[in-house]
Amino acid sequence: MKIWNATIHTMTDRGVIENGYVCIEDGKITAVESGRPAELAPEDIDAAGSLLLPGFIDAHTHLGIIENGIAFEGDDCNEATDPFTPHLRVIDGVNPLDRCFQEAREAGVTTVMTSPGSANTCGGAMAILKTAGRMVDRMCIGTGMKFALGENPKSVYNDRDETPITRMATAAIIREGLAKAQRYQQELDFAESDPDEHMPDYDAKSEALLPLLERDVKAHFHCHRADDICTAIRIAKEFNLDYVIVHGTEGYEIADILAEEEAPVIVGPTLCDRCKPEMQNLNLQNPxxxxxxxxxxxxxxxxPVIPIQYLPTTAALAVKGGMSRENALRAITAGAAEILGVADRVGSIAAGMDADLQLYHGDPLDLLCDPWLVLIDGNAVVKR
Structure with missing residues (x-):
């Protein structure tokens, strides 16, 4: 299949191709060229000058694990009975038939990172999902490990009169868990290298953290305040973690430090009020x-703090705060894919990438404008 007569925002070094076409085969992009194809088939799509973009990527959500319009029965986000739960997996709580997956697709959001909540110092394994499918295992293209600092763990466990009720204890619990996992790995290595050594007893929590310690998985640290962001950096450096700052509400206060530390930040939510003390300095100029x-x-x-269909509006707010339009679009396409570690599959339009694409007659950052065609893995999931 080809999509032709399109203005292609590649989100690569090729920039914008004013009159081009994309070839798709077996769910992958096989070519991105300028001009008109030499041959056209009945299934090929005339974009009629529409903007062709990669599918949008929402880099931090709780999609499917907090179902829309359902209270306790549909909320599987926080196992607030143990402050350190790396052995939990978000895929075991996600309902891919939640109506919000359809709303994501209709807004051109084709990939999301969905996560356990931030009640615990470590909430569990996250999942990078395509937004089309009926079985989470077949939608998943990556993972991460969720940690939380600051107000959320403090509030949850203070109400229960259990640890952690301070930022010190929150950090200490994370350190203890990571140190135990390091020791567990050493014991496994000793047992494999020496037949006389006994294998350690299985430890589900430590086992879940081993890919993190090997830097095969990224640590995602929920933190809003500047001091919490610095704690996340401190812990990540102590254990040599590949890490991401999530929310980063006061990131602008220490932007130079974040740059020096090469700490990527997933900014948001911004289309909201200052709903808790650590968000009191929310600023649209942050991105x-x-x-x-x-x-x-x-x-x-x-x-669901901000409904997922407003991801493009979030990018528009970043433009209102001073970002360029192209950079704002990049922050929900190629930039998000790079931070999540899936830029080899999604986020840009190039040969070899997944055919996650969308077409717009108008401005993709206009609240009144929706994509008229959305493809995921080359399959039309929205067609208006």
């Missing part, structure tokens, strides 16, 4: 200031 200082950024809705 612009971070980027101007050389910090790699993505944007997110934190769905």
């Amino acid at each position: 612009k200031i971070l980027q101007e200082n050389g910090v790699q950024i993505a944007l997110c809705t934190d769905h």
